[in-house]
Amino acid sequence: MSYRIEAARCTGCTACEPLCPNGAIRESGRGYRIDAALCTRCEGFYDQPQCLAVCPIPMTVVLMESETCA
């Protein structure tokens, strides 16, 4: 399981991008997206997923049920 960014809700504020310990967050269109293959939900790095903890818009960083259903 990885995190995913709801493109329609993302404001592109850049808060999450430099925080990702895996470099999984990239600019995409007007906002950002998470490379599911790289996301570890910050396990082993931090006790809170960084993108989720910093995102100012509720329900924007969400868990993806399966790594294949992007």
Added chain:
Amino acid sequence: MADGSVKQCGGGAGCGTRKVIPIAARSGAADGFSGCSQKGGAGRAGCGSAAAPADLPPQVWDKVKDHPCYSEQAHHHFARMHVAVAPACNIQCNYCNRKYDCANESRPGVVSEKLTPEQALLKVLAVAARVPQLSVVGIAGPGDALAHPARTFATLRAIRERAPDLRLCLSTNGLALPDHVEEIHALGVDHVTITINMTDPEVGERIYPWIFFRNRRHTGREASRILAERQLEGLERLREKGILAKINSVMIPGVNDGHLAEVNRAVKARGAFLHNIMPLISDPAHGTHFGLSGQRGPTPAELKALQDRCEGDMRLMRHCRQCRADAVGLLGEDRAAEFTTDKLPELMPEYDPEARRAYRDWVEKERADQDAARGRELRALAPESGAAPLLVAVATRGGGRINEHFGHAREFQVYEVDGRGARFVGHRRTDLYCQGGFGDDAALDAMVRTLEGVSAVLVAKVGHCPRGEMQMAGIEVCEDYAFEYVEASLIAYYGRRRAEAAGERARAGAA
């Protein structure tokens, strides 16, 4: 509307325990200026009102004399611009909605486009080439300038290298400030604004739902405790470096209005130069928590009462226009639309400080003239004992002169005038109400409400009808001082009114 945000400030918060922050107040600013504890009085120069820098050390006056936000007097002459290179934020405020943006809105946190550091430099050069009044470039978000400081510092460094005559300034909520004071100082930034809305976490938890600090989201009182400690620590470090600090506080009735005097004391003790208490903006249409939950902002009278209470020996900023994170121009005007990114290539900016240098020299002379004129008018006033001050508004487009038409004014600047002089107390916006000309009663009513408590308005020109209508409402609109200096005219007008009142008393006595 597009992506963007609405906020009020740079961020803000309070402190640890119920009362004071557990940080020992250190003494001694690097430049010998001890902050806000200067003696007040009519001669105050830094912000509140008057002109003569009698109460300011020369090195401090040198930093504020052309900064429109740090000097009320400078705001008549000098322009600032914000470059919106910092969209990320590290806290959430209940008066801020990061999804909101609108080109017609004039509020902090709002921008129409985000810039890269390279675009920001081009924009600065383009504005500098066309606006000789430009003296300051600031970074005020639309998020927090220090949340991801790399873009902020890259921008400041580029401007310092390519346009060294411009002052650099930034705004922050203070959470990350203690980590970056060294670099801020090394870059030559000499003005930093911290938004501090509380020093008490019990108050803070009603303003800040969360902060992001050291890789964790913190909520509740813990969040506000950390934020307040960091803010006050940052303030102290700025003082150690001799960087002037302005404190912004958003006045939220029923939440922190009773607490801001305590905030005022806390920041004063730590060497803040200037305190800017501004009203909460809480239109439900902006989608902020406060807007949606019906939290109201203060009335102008409530705001002024709190400012008066905090003034004492602390400099209070009363001329803030709560501008956007991409504002360009004199305070109260916004020329951002002339300098959008798509227009930058054709503006072909080049660095040439000559026009600005010439303008600054001219302002220096103009200010000396204005000071002399004010002194003459003050000396011409007959001595009096304890006469009540008069509230008088002026219509001005800048330059320290009465040079705006009554019907064209987007705002009036209000002064309290008495035998000691004229003190700026605030501005009243008209553009919110007076869109459709002056013909109808609703517009007149709105104007009368806007000018509540004001005895007269000094203007460059006014139509016959509106003058009569305002007269009926008890407000004199006077063009006798058209294109004259603001402060000298206010004092002269006050003297005239006093002489008229004395004449009436004499006639009544004779009859």
